[in-house]
Amino acid sequence: MLAGANSLRVPFLEPEQHVRATSFCHASLFVKFLFFKRKDFDRKTTLSLALYTYKSHFLKGENMEDKIRDFFKIESPFVRKEINGEYIATPEITPGYEWVFNDEKVRAIEKLHGTNVSIIIEEGQIKSIWNRTERIPFFNKGKIHIVRGILESFERGYMDLLKDGQHFGELIGPKVNGNPYNLEKNVWIPFKTYSWEHLFYKSWGKYPKTYEAISEWFKTLMPLYSYKVHGKEYGKHFVEGVVFTHEDGRMAKLRRNMFDWYKGDRHKE
Numbered sequence: 001m002l003a004g005a006n007s008l009r010v011p012f013l014e015p016e017q018h019v020r021a022t023s024f025c026h027a028s029l030f031v032k033f034l035f036f037k038r039k040d041f042d043r044k045t046t047l048s049l050a051l052y053t054y055k056s057h058f059l060k061g062e063n064m065e066d067k068i069r070d071f072f073k074i075e076s077p078f079v080r081k082e083i084n085g086e087y088i089a090t091p092e093i094t095p096g097y098e099w100v101f102n103d104e105k106v107r108a109i110e111k112l113h114g115t116n117v118s119i120i121i122e123e124g125q126i127k128s129i130w131n132r133t134e135r136i137p138f139f140n141k142g143k144i145h146i147v148r149g150i151l152e153s154f155e156r157g158y159m160d161l162l163k164d165g166q167h168f169g170e171l172i173g174p175k176v177n178g179n180p181y182n183l184e185k186n187v188w189i190p191f192k193t194y195s196w197e198h199l200f201y202k203s204w205g206k207y208p209k210t211y212e213a214i215s216e217w218f219k220t221l222m223p224l225y226s227y228k229v230h231g232k233e234y235g236k237h238f239v240e241g242v243v244f245t246h247e248d249g250r251m252a253k254l255r256r257n258m259f260d261w262y263k264g265d266r267h268k269e
Helices: 021-034 043-057 144-156 191-198 211-219 224-230
Strands: 078-083 086-093 106-111 115-122 125-131 165-172 187-190 241-246 251-255
Touching: 086 211, 106 191, 106 251, 115 144, 125 144, 144 165, 144 187, 165 191, 187 191, 191 241
Parallel strands: none
Antiparallel strands: 078 086, 106 241, 115 125, 115 165, 165 187, 241 251
């Protein structure tokens, strides 16, 4: 499991790794410069980030090329058709997606409107960051907000339960889809832990799982994440839709803009 910021174990650099001490020092200085506004960084956090930076950009040994996979395309549980010039969901269930309505192990989880980002964890350390199939280097121009979002998630403890492997999540905040949640800084929301545990609708399953009932439910769909960030009294809440998620990993998505009553922009994805 990935260690929390306050209990982080920074591995010693063995001689056989052929570590260039000067380069590691440069990485440390870069981390301090990049995040100079973060007064809460202790020495262990800075060293951990420097180690990640060093491994990603200075070491050129084995095991540095990751075999990553892109996140699979999530389909709608209702067949979508173009009707009167609008691409919308119909009452017909998509073949193979009956599980959404029949399986009690399915959770309806709020779909966040961000960009898909994954991380590779090896031996309890973040080895690399990916936006789809594009590796995001620690040193970069234009996408440093992704690195900062990962760091923010780490500081909040959202990664504490993640084991070694590739983990997917949604990066939201400034510079991402117009920042509809009105966040001051970026944060990465992992699907398997935070979304599964904190963003599911308890009302799912209490009403008929018919097209008509779900359509009415979506008209008053609660913005769970926005409630958590801003409180219920906030006047500019945003909610995009739901990802129906089975505990075995199967997913299906349904957005508000897939229904015929929705007024606003639509897209076919």
